[in-house]
Amino acid sequence: MTGRMSAANRASDPDMSLAPQTARNQPPLAEADRRLLAAIQDGLPLVARPFAEIGARIGLAEAEVITRLEHLKQAGIIRRFGVVVRHHEVGYGANAMVVWDVPDEQVRELGRCLAEFDFITLCYRRPRHLPQWRYNLYCMIHGKSREDVHAHLEWMVNHCGLQSLPHEVLFSRRRFKQRGAAYFIEPPVAGEAREG
Amino acid sequence: MQTNVAVLNNLERRLLNDYQHNFPLSPTPYADIARELGVSEAEVLDVLARLRQQGAVSRVGAVVRPNTVGVSTLAAMAVPPESLERVAALVSACAEVNHNYEREHRLNLWFVANAPDAPRLQAVLDDIAARSGYEVLSFPLLEDYHIDLGFDLKF
Numbered sequence: 001m002t003g004r005m006s007a008a009n010r011a012s013d014p015d016m017s018l019a020p021q022t023a024r025n026q027p028p029l030a031e032a033d034r035r036l037l038a039a040i041q042d043g044l045p046l047v048a049r050p051f052a053e054i055g056a057r058i059g060l061a062e063a064e065v066i067t068r069l070e071h072l073k074q075a076g077i078i079r080r081f082g083v084v085v086r087h088h089e090v091g092y093g094a095n096a097m098v099v100w101d102v103p104d105e106q107v108r109e110l111g112r113c114l115a116e117f118d119f120i121t122l123c124y125r126r127p128r129h130l131p132q133w134r135y136n137l138y139c140m141i142h143g144k145s146r147e148d149v150h151a152h153l154e155w156m157v158n159h160c161g162l163q164s165l166p167h168e169v170l171f172s173r174r175r176f177k178q179r180g181a182a183y184f185i186e187p188p189v190a191g192e193a194r195e196g
Numbered sequence: 197m198q199t200n201v202a203v204l205n206n207l208e209r210r211l212l213n214d215y216q217h218n219f220p221l222s223p224t225p226y227a228d229i230a231r232e233l234g235v236s237e238a239e240v241l242d243v244l245a246r247l248r249q250q251g252a253v254s255r256v257g258a259v260v261r262p263n264t265v266g267v268s269t270l271a272a273m274a275v276p277p278e279s280l281e282r283v284a285a286l287v288s289a290c291a292e293v294n295h296n297y298e299r300e301h302r303l304n305l306w307f308v309a310n311a312p313d314a315p316r317l318q319a320v321l322d323d324i325a326a327r328s329g330y331e332v333l334s335f336p337l338l339e340d341y342h343i344d345l346g347f348d349l350k351f
Contacts (some may be wrong), residue, residue, distance in 0.1 A: 014351070029265060037265055043255025044239050046248075049223055066221050069258070073221075077264050080221035083244075084254040085212055090204075097299060111341035123342040126270065126335040132273075133303070139342075166233060170299040170306075177296040177307075179254070194348040 004161045010123075032060065037070055068148075070072070086178065094149045099135035101128075101166040107137055113160040114139050119152045126139065134166065146171065198295055207235060209266040212252065213348065240313065264339050266319045267317050269336040270305040273328070280305065292320045303333070 028038075031103075035058045052062035060068070069194040072078040088096065102110050107125050108155075113139075115123035122140040142151035149171070157163055204212070210233055220228040226244075227237040247253040250265055275283045280298065288296045289308050296307040311317035326331045 001327070007248060034265060037258065037260060040257050042227075043248075043257040043317050046245050046256070048227070048237065050242075051221075051223060051227065062223055065222070069221055072258075077261055078258045079261050080217040080259050081221065082217050082259070082267065083212060083215045084259060085216065086251055089250065089252040096311055108339065108341070111339065115341040118348055121343065124337050125339040125341070126337060129333050129335065133335075138270075138335075167299065171299045172299055172303045173304075174284075175296075175299040176284045176298065177293060179294050 023108065032058075032064075033072060033077075036060065037072075064125055087142045088151060088175065093146055094143045094146045096141050096143075096146075096149050096153075096172070097170045098139050098141060098153060099168050100137040100162065102137045102192075103132045104136070110160055110162065111137055113156075114156060117152070117156055117159075119143065135168070207233060207239065207243055208247060211240065212247065215256075216223050227304045262340060266312045267314050267336075268308060269317060269321075271307055271309060271324075272323055272333045272335065273324075274303050275304045275328070275330055276306050279328075279330075283330065286328055287324055289321060290319050290324065292317070 013146050020161050036054070039058045045053050047053055049062065051065040054060075055065040056061050069078065069081065073081060100110070111123055111125055113122060119141055120139050121142055122138070124138045125136060126138055128134055128136050141152050148166055149169075153169065211229070212272040215229060219225060222228050226240045230240045233240070235343060244253060244256065248255070273283065275285075283298060284298065284305060287293055287305065287345075290309070292309045292311050293307050294310060296305070298304055299306050309320050311320055321332045321334055
């Protein structure tokens with residue numbers, strides 16, 4: 001552990017009273033959109049007309065599949081659509097989850113600062129779990145080596161002014177499982193709910 | 197499996213790097229990509245299938261905003277080294293778990309679980325705690341600061 005005990009001694013953690021981000025006024029997804037997202041969770045088939053094939057599985061026309069995906073993208077529900085790369089397999093062998101103990105009033109500003117770096121793939125605020133866990137800001141750094149990750153980290157710390165904030169670096173040691181989220185475990189969508 | 201990046205050819209590199217977010221939402225996306233890259237549709241399909249089989253490509257598909265469909269959380273456990281294999285296998289075997297890593301910390305097992313709703317998610321975590329004999333700490337997402345533009349591979 002590094003840094004001083006700046007924010008750890010709070011009796012109660014105001015984070016815990018926050019509703020998760022997603023609870024905010026989001027209309028429920030249309031049933032057809034849910035089925036569509038479930039049907040593509042293992043990826044688009046590698047065939048000439050992939051959207052037609054997906055549509056055939058769930059009873060939608062090819063054009064409707066495409067229109068719905070475009071809308072989901074515009075609405076930000078699909079954050080990106082395309083080739084999903086496994087970093088480890090393409091030369092980025094080191095990844096670390098870096099966690100920070102940030103005063104609550106600064107979390108958003110610092111989170112946005114960290115999120116701008118191109119070697120960061122995730123940047124989230126999460127609740128503390130006192131006394132076991134004091135950290136409330138998480139980011140994932142990918143690098144070609146541990147040295148690479150440490151260099152990125154030092155750059156970020158200086159750029160965002162994080163020198164005085166307690167943090168820890170949790171390198172991954174072994175990957176036991178990695179795949180896209182399985183959204184629907186119960187409705188077996190045309191027998192496609194297998195592991196990726 | 198580790199792809200030997202040094203031997204990736206130009207087509208492989210472009211498919212890995214250039215279509216992380218500009219994938220055509222058209223009836224014939226692979227033919228469109230082939231036209232942009234000056235190769236045949238069959239080559240694009242072959243290379244993507246091979247990269248997927250090698251593990252470099254997880255899938256061609258959607259990265260969905262967290263907690264849009266169902267709910268998810270990041271969970272952590274402190275597991276003694278001699279029990280780690282057993283507990284990790286137990287966690288990975290849950291259909292609701294999609295990522296599961298050993299990390300260098302006292303809290304050494306970190307996983308992401310998804311479920312259709314909060315009670316179901318809690319039941320998954322409770323079940324893992326009961327069957328493993330170790331406490332499960334849950335850290336659900338409160339705010340997301342990252343705009344996912346893919347990852348520039350800098351070959």
